[in-house]
Each structure stands twice: as structure tokens, then as C-alpha cells.
Amino acid sequence: MLSINKYLQHLEYEGKAFNTIETYRYHLIAFGAWLDQQKMPLRDLKPSHLLDFKEHLLESEKSSRTVNGILSCVRNYFDYMILAEEVHFNPVSKLMRINVPPNSQRRLSDSELNSFIGYVSTLPDHTNAAFHLMLATGARVSEITNLTKSDFSYIDGALYIDIQDAKWGSNRLIPVMSAESARIVAKYVNDLEVSSESAFRCSPRTLQRHACNFAQKTGIAFSCHVLRHTFATRLLEQGIAIEQIQMLLGHRSLNMTRHYTQNAFSSFTNIAPKLLKEETIL
Structure with a gap:
């Protein structure tokens, strides 16, 4: 195979986010390991061989979404190798993609949200502050754990976080949209010394483990990503324009937002026509 590192360097030159590049690295190394097992030269690959690879992934109990993601990485890799004149065609057919119905993620109800806030208040200060920041900014868990003290600032009295090297290059400056969460985060961050170390001293895996513990204790369908959905949905319910929500989340398209x-819990009170008191409901 053409050096994976050379391709990943190309992605870096294109401005791909660090996490995206690492995902490509992981998937392409797995693909290379499969090729070695098959003793199949890269130049000799045909669509039927990639079909075998797809079936191998499914037999490994990968989800349909994960399989699609891996095949997409491999397809993009072959596109690059065509440009580099290492191969002459791309054996990863778009027909290999599995049709997956979109997930419908319900936001946390107010009572569930209160339960969650109560739960994180019992955790160490750095963990409590990290979860409050996710809830009040909609930032991804990896974006939160990558923040350093220098990524926090005040603008016109409001607390902001500066996210760099984000997924899809979605670098952005986000205000903390909850006064209570802003106070908790500011109190924690103000006591930190300026350094290149993660402000919250924890990994995404640590926060995800706490999220799993909360779900198990309460029976609430919960993950760190639910906070991102909840943030977006609550803003829409409050009348924030979806284009602004897209910018805050760092989405590539409005369809994703x-x-x-x-x-969203919709209310039609303001647009429903009012009946006169004497009119009879049919």
C-alpha cells in the first residue's frame, strides 16, 4: 500500500481536523491488516474483493454505520491513489453503501435534565464543569477535553470557548448559553494555571464512562452526544434561528442541524386561529 502516513499528511494539508485524520488512520490500518491476511496486492483489487472486505466487517459485528464509514475512508484513499498514479481505478463501489435509516434522537426532558444536573454535581469539580460546558455549548466531548485555559475568554461579559482543529474544520467561538453553567465553569477555570494541559484533566472515554453510569443508574437513554442534541433542540424551541444553531454546532449543512x-417540542399557540367562546367544537 502507498504509505498511509503520506495520505494522512495530504489530509492535514487539506485542513482536515485532527480527529478526522485519526479516524482515517485507524480505519486504513485495519484495511491494510485485512489485505495482508488475504495476501492481495493493492493493484489487483476488484469490487468483488471489497465486497469480501465488507462482509468481513459485518461478520466482525460492526454496525452498518461503522461499515459505511470504513468503506468511505477506503474509497477516498483510493481516489487519492488514482491522483498519485498508484492505481488506475477505484474498486470501492458506492453501491456497497448500506442504507441506514436516520437516528431519531430525543432531547432530554426538563425532569431528565434536572436529574442529570443533580448527578454531575456529585462528581469532582473538573468533571462537573466539563459536563456543564457540553450542555451549555453543544460542543463535542472531544472538543471539550481538548480545551486549555487559554481557550476561554470573556466578550462583553459573556464566557466563550474557542474551538480549534474541529471536525470538518468547524473552528468556532461559542458562548456558554447558560448562566448557571457559565458560573460553574468560570469558577473552575479561573483557579487553573495557564498551561498547554487539558483544562479538564480527563479524556473523552472518562466522560463517556460517567455518562454510561448515569444511564445505568437512572434508566434514562443517555450519552454525551445526547447533550449536543439537547442543546440544539432547546435553542430551536427558544426561537433561535436554525442557521445560528448550525454555526454553534459546527455542522456542514442545515440538513444535519x-x-x-x-x-423539538413545538407549540402552535401563537399561530393557531382562535375560536370565539360561543362557537361549538365539532
Whole structure:
């Protein structure tokens, strides 16, 4: 195989986010290991061989979404190798993609949200602050754990976080949209010394483990990503324009943001025509 590192360097030159590049690295190394097992030269690969690879992934109990993601990485890799004149065609057919129905993620109800806030208040200060920041900014868990003290600032009295090297290059400056969460985060961050170390001293895996513990204790369908959906949906319910929500979340398209907010609790009170008191309901 053409050096994976050379391709990943190409992605870096294109401005791909660090996490995206690492995902490509992981998937392409797995693909290379499969090729070694098959003793199959890269130049001799045909669509039927990639079909075998797809079936191998499914037999390994990979989800349909994960399989699609891996095949997409491999397809993009072959596109690059065509440009580099290492191969002459791309054996990864788009027909290999599995049709997956979109997930419908319900936001946390107010009572569930209160339960969650109560739970994280019992955790160490750095963990409590990290979860409050996710809830009040909609940032991804990896974006939160990558923040350093220098990524926090005040603008016109409001607390902001500066996210760099984000997925899809979605670098952005986000205000903390909850006064209570802003106070908790500011109190924690103000006591930190300026350094290149993660402000919250924890990994995404640590926060995900706490999220799993909360789900197990309460029976609430919960993950760190639910906080991102909840943030977006609550903003839409409050009348924030979906284009602004898209910017805050760092989405590539409005369709993606619409997917995040599809289960907003809608009220039609202001647009429903009013009946006179004497009119009879049919």
C-alpha cells in the first residue's frame, strides 16, 4: 500500500481536523491488516474483493454505520491513489453503501435534565464543569477535553470557548448559553494555571464512562452526544434561528442541524386561529 502516513499528511494539508485524520488512520490500518491476511496486492483489487472486505466487517459485528464509514475512508484513499498514479481505478463501489435509516434522537426532558444536573454535581469539580460546558455549548466531548485555559475568554461579559482543529474544520467561538453553567465553569477555570494541559484533566472515554453510569443508574437513554442534541433542540424551541444553531454546532449543512433538532417540542399557540367562546367544537 502507498504509505498511509503520506495520505494522512495530504489530509492535514487539506485542513482536515485532527480527529478526522485519526479516524482515517485507524480505519486504513485495519484495511491494510485485512489485505495482508488475504495476501492481495493493492493493484489487483476488484469490487468483488471489497465486497469480501465488507462482509468481513459485518461478520466482525460492526454496525452498518461503522461499515459505511470504513468503506468511505477506503474509497477516498483510493481516489487519492488514482491522483498519485498508484492505481488506475477505484474498486470501492458506492453501491456497497448500506442504507441506514436516520437516528431519531430525543432531547432530554426538563425532569431528565434536572436529574442529570443533580448527578454531575456529585462528581469532582473538573468533571462537573466539563459536563456543564457540553450542555451549555453543544460542543463535542472531544472538543471539550481538548480545551486549555487559554481557550476561554470573556466578550462583553459573556464566557466563550474557542474551538480549534474541529471536525470538518468547524473552528468556532461559542458562548456558554447558560448562566448557571457559565458560573460553574468560570469558577473552575479561573483557579487553573495557564498551561498547554487539558483544562479538564480527563479524556473523552472518562466522560463517556460517567455518562454510561448515569444511564445505568437512572434508566434514562443517555450519552454525551445526547447533550449536543439537547442543546440544539432547546435553542430551536427558544426561537433561535436554525442557521445560528448550525454555526454553534459546527455542522456542514442545515440538513444535519435539522436532524439534530427534529424532535423539538413545538407549540402552535401563537399561530393557531382562535375560536370565539360561543362557537361549538365539532
